[in-house]
Amino acid sequence: MKHLLSTQDLSRDEAVLILDTTAQMAATQEREVKKLPTLRGRTVVNLFFEDSTRTRISFETAAKRLSADVINFSAKGSSLSKGESLKDTALTLKAMGADAVIIRHQASGAPHTLATAGWLDAPVINAGDGTHQHPTQALLDAYTMRRHLVPSPLGKDLAGLKIVIVGDVLHSRVARANVHLLHTLGARVTLVAPPTLLPVGIESWPCEISYHLDEAIDAVQPDAIMMLRVQRERMSSSGGGFFPSPLEYTRLYGLDGRRLARLPDHAIVLHPGPMNRGLEISADAADSPRSVIVEQVTNGVAVRMAVLYLLLTGRTDAATTSLNAPK
Numbered sequence: 375m376k377h378l379l380s381t382q383d384l385s386r387d388e389a390v391l392i393l394d395t396t397a398q399m400a401a402t403q404e405r406e407v408k409k410l411p412t413l414r415g416r417t418v419v420n421l422f423f424e425d426s427t428r429t430r431i432s433f434e435t436a437a438k439r440l441s442a443d444v445i446n447f448s449a450k451g452s453s454l455s456k457g458e459s460l461k462d463t464a465l466t467l468k469a470m471g472a473d474a475v476i477i478r479h480q481a482s483g484a485p486h487t488l489a490t491a492g493w494l495d496a497p498v499i500n501a502g503d504g505t506h507q508h509p510t511q512a513l514l515d516a517y518t519m520r521r522h523l524v525p526s527p528l529g530k531d532l533a534g535l536k537i538v539i540v541g542d543v544l545h546s547r548v549a550r551a552n553v554h555l556l557h558t559l560g561a562r563v564t565l566v567a568p569p570t571l572l573p574v575g576i577e578s579w580p581c582e583i584s585y586h587l588d589e590a591i592d593a594v595q596p597d598a599i600m601m602l603r604v605q606r607e608r609m610s611s612s613g614g615g616f617f618p619s620p621l622e623y624t625r626l627y628g629l630d631g632r633r634l635a636r637l638p639d640h641a642i643v644l645h646p647g648p649m650n651r652g653l654e655i656s657a658d659a660a661d662s663p664r665s666v667i668v669e670q671v672t673n674g675v676a677v678r679m680a681v682l683y684l685l686l687t688g689r690t691d692a693a694t695t696s697l698n699a700p701k
């Protein structure tokens with residue numbers, strides 16, 4: 375694994391290795407080993423062309439907890455806003471000695487271009503590109519599900535779990551990344567959305583499709599339900615309307631206390647954030663004891679530590695002794 379661009383590139387063994395390494399990173403944090411020396415002297419660049427709260431901050435935290443130096447580079451306030459190309463930006467980062475580049479970009483495929491055009495020698499990590507992929511989000515979601523739903527999870531995948539993902543699949547890189555990763559890990563995925571919020575070509579995705587949330591909950595009896603953010607900003611910029619209307623959407627596809635009560639007792643609730651409270655998820659569902667939404671953010675740091683560790687050290691086995699640093 376030289377780069378992390380898409381969950382479709384991950385084999386089952388690679389995905390399990392990342393989840394196992396995440397568990398070890400999380401264990402160091404639980405032991406209050408705040409900083410590991412693993413990436414001392416390395417420089418990680420956060421290259422964000424689109425806004426982010428969770429992903430950017432957690433990559434920065436992850437890199438710092440591994441003792442790397444971090445350069446934060448956002449489109450606003452840099453020469454990108456003067457029209458500098460991706461190629462010239464990449465050459466500048468190379469000249470500055472970047473050892474890894476984390477990129478979020480509004481264009482699907484931008485991380486792939488950065489990784490394969492020959493402008494950089496460093497590993498490239500996709501932090502979300504257009505409507506295409508968000509691999510570290512899917513990995514932190516899978517890690518969170520494994521922690522809650524798989525007894526003795528180390529070395530295990532998600533075989534036999536039933537996951538329902540609900541909402542604006544059309545604009546969601548999180549949905550696409552999750553469907554492929556969860557399928558690779560052996561879970562059965564059902565997407566639930568209005569037909570207007572499903573992308574062309576959805577039939578080829580390795581999942582089932584339903585247009586009715588209540589029917590899907592009753593039929594699937596999911597172990598986990600993931601609510602997607604309705605991406606109203608992408609709807610207005612593409613000239614498309616929002617159909618069904620927000621009120622109708624909440625009635626048909628929103629997760630509220632009534633639907634929460636229909637889920638199996640052990641089922642957990644996920645949302646990648648940021649949430650539209652009152653639209654795709656009610657406040658009582660978001661804040662319920664079944665919600666693992668805040669824990670997803672915590673797990674995001676450990677997942678990103680694992681990805682940086684594996685890509686920058688070239689390790690192909692889960693970390694062991696190198697993580698046993700003193701407090």
Ligand code: CP
Nearest residue numbers: 426427428429646647
């Ligand atoms: N889930 C996620 O990608 O959130 P941010 O946009 O805040 O990074």
